[in-house]
Amino acid sequence: MPTDPTRPIITIDHLSKRFGSLAVLRDVSLAVMPGEVVAVIGPSGSGKTTLLRCINLLEPFDAGEVRLDDAPIGYVVAPNGRRRRQPEREIAKARAAIGMAFQSFNLFPHMTVLRNVMVAPMRIKRVSRDAAHETAVRLLDRVGLSDKVDAYPRQLSGGQQQRVAIARALAMEPKVMLFDEVTSALDPELVGEVLAVLRQLAEAGMTMVIVTHEMQFARDVADRIVFMAEGSIVEQGPPQQIFNDPQSERLKAFLRRYREAYLL
Amino acid sequence: MPNVLIASLPYLLRGAIVTLELSAVCALLASAIGIIAALAQSYGGLVARGIALIYLYLMRGTPMLVMVFAAYYLLPYVGINVEPMTGGVLVVSLYYGAFMSEVFRAALASVPRGQWDAGRALGMHGRWLMGIVIVPQALRLAGPPFINTCIMLVKGTSLVSVIGLVELTLSGREVVERTLAPFQVFGGVALIYFVICYSLSLCGKALEARLPHAH
Numbered sequence: 001m002p003t004d005p006t007r008p009i010i011t012i013d014h015l016s017k018r019f020g021s022l023a024v025l026r027d028v029s030l031a032v033m034p035g036e037v038v039a040v041i042g043p044s045g046s047g048k049t050t051l052l053r054c055i056n057l058l059e060p061f062d063a064g065e066v067r068l069d070d071a072p073i074g075y076v077v078a079p080n081g082r083r084r085r086q087p088e089r090e091i092a093k094a095r096a097a098i099g100m101a102f103q104s105f106n107l108f109p110h111m112t113v114l115r116n117v118m119v120a121p122m123r124i125k126r127v128s129r130d131a132a133h134e135t136a137v138r139l140l141d142r143v144g145l146s147d148k149v150d151a152y153p154r155q156l157s158g159g160q161q162q163r164v165a166i167a168r169a170l171a172m173e174p175k176v177m178l179f180d181e182v183t184s185a186l187d188p189e190l191v192g193e194v195l196a197v198l199r200q201l202a203e204a205g206m207t208m209v210i211v212t213h214e215m216q217f218a219r220d221v222a223d224r225i226v227f228m229a230e231g232s233i234v235e236q237g238p239p240q241q242i243f244n245d246p247q248s249e250r251l252k253a254f255l256r257r258y259r260e261a262y263l264l
Numbered sequence: 265m266p267n268v269l270i271a272s273l274p275y276l277l278r279g280a281i282v283t284l285e286l287s288a289v290c291a292l293l294a295s296a297i298g299i300i301a302a303l304a305q306s307y308g309g310l311v312a313r314g315i316a317l318i319y320l321y322l323m324r325g326t327p328m329l330v331m332v333f334a335a336y337y338l339l340p341y342v343g344i345n346v347e348p349m350t351g352g353v354l355v356v357s358l359y360y361g362a363f364m365s366e367v368f369r370a371a372l373a374s375v376p377r378g379q380w381d382a383g384r385a386l387g388m389h390g391r392w393l394m395g396i397v398i399v400p401q402a403l404r405l406a407g408p409p410f411i412n413t414c415i416m417l418v419k420g421t422s423l424v425s426v427i428g429l430v431e432l433t434l435s436g437r438e439v440v441e442r443t444l445a446p447f448q449v450f451g452g453v454a455l456i457y458f459v460i461c462y463s464l465s466l467c468g469k470a471l472e473a474r475l476p477h478a479h
Contacts, residue, residue, distance in 0.1 A: 056384075058381055089390075091389070092384070092387045098385070100381075100385040102378060102381060104378050105378075106378035108379070108397055108401075109401065110401055120387065124386065124388060124392065125387075165382075169385070172386060
């Protein structure tokens with residue numbers, strides 16, 4: 001289905017999830033428009049990462065709905081009202097249209113950089129080897145790693161690995177990219193090179209949901225900031241409103257602690 | 265007296281070849297059984313998992329010698345006559361298949377969760393996810409314990425001598441009966457086992473050095 005620029009690409013409707021007795025997501029609703037860059041911030045344990053992982057069904061959820069281009073993904077409701085998980089094949093199809101980069105990179109260690117980027121388009125999208133190769137080379141060049149195509153992941157720095165991981169996700173030509181704390185595992189001097197890639201993607205019009213602790217970056221790049229605490233969206237809005245004119249006590253306290261910690 | 269050993273060497277080596285053949289066939293079968301049982305136990309449905317678990321506990325809970333006797337003396341009661349070679353292959357493969365299963369199950373479980381996430385996020389599932397991402401990494405992790413189990417299997421084949429398969433150990437016993445020189449002959453037998461097992465260890469080392477490390 002082609003993406004309608006006036007309708008959300010990703011719609012999260014009244015999503016709830018529990019781990020045992022702990023409610024990690026409470027009735028979360030969020031719509032992401034095509035080309036929009038949404039940054040999700042909040043304290044550790046607020047459910048940011050879980051929310052992101054629910055979007056592509058890496059985490060199952062208990063209630064609510066996630067839609068990609070208005071088509072529900074993950075669960076179907078039978079005529080008798082029973083909610084049932086879709087067959088894995090269907091879920092996999094939806095995931096192929098949603099790119100994701102992880103905090104711990106998760107490159108395939110037994111493949112070269114080039115192979116990491118080529119393998120999913122070739123095997124899952126059935127793209128020809130030549131086309132996959134061309135795309136991989138172009139994307140690796142775009143993230144500044146054209147000289148590393150034949151390296152194995154363990155030979156790369158964390159920042160380089162993360163850039164390969166982003167190229168790998170982009171090779172599937174996703175409609176939306178999810179970024180799960182992609183700079184949190186990096187040495188401080190390597191954070192910049194990864195954020196530069198994200199910035200470049202945002203400028204190119206990619207729809208992005210970014211879970212991050214990099215406030216300055218979120219403020220610069222995001223169209224909208226979503227602040228989460230204790231499994232709920234507490235406040236959201238344009239960056240200058242969220243950072244300069246926070247409404248809720250929780251967000252004020254969060255920003256205060258953040259500014260104290262970073263002396264901003 | 266070492267000429268006793270030299271004189272009996274051709275006979276011992278013929279036994280060693282039987283041991284090698286038996287070991288090779290059993291290692292292949294045990295690996296196949298092990299992979300299937302590991303997959304059944306890790307990702308199978310309730311029935312597959314149940315069958316795999318019963319098999320595992322049965323094999324691990326019974327001495328192999330008892331199973332060798334059982335195959336040879338009990339199966340004929342239910343109308344199945346087994347040759348010593350067939351019985352040997354059957355018992356050794358089934359017995360070490362259980363240990364191979366644990367080798368592969370542990371290796372599958374050692375592939376980090378993030379690898380599953382990454383494969384799934386790219387739209388892989390089922391056989392593709394296993395074939396492209398998980399199994400290749402698991403096989404690398406399985407290398408050292410796999411070689412270890414193969415070595416135990418080679419030595420385990422000596423138990424099949426009790427049902428009359430003339431492999432290395434039984435060859436040794438037959439030579440001793442004729443020469444009355446147990447020290448030299450069993451010394452030779454032990455040496456041949458050692459050479460086989462040590463070569464396996466070296467193969468394992470070479471293999472490990474050649475494969476790019478998984479992590």
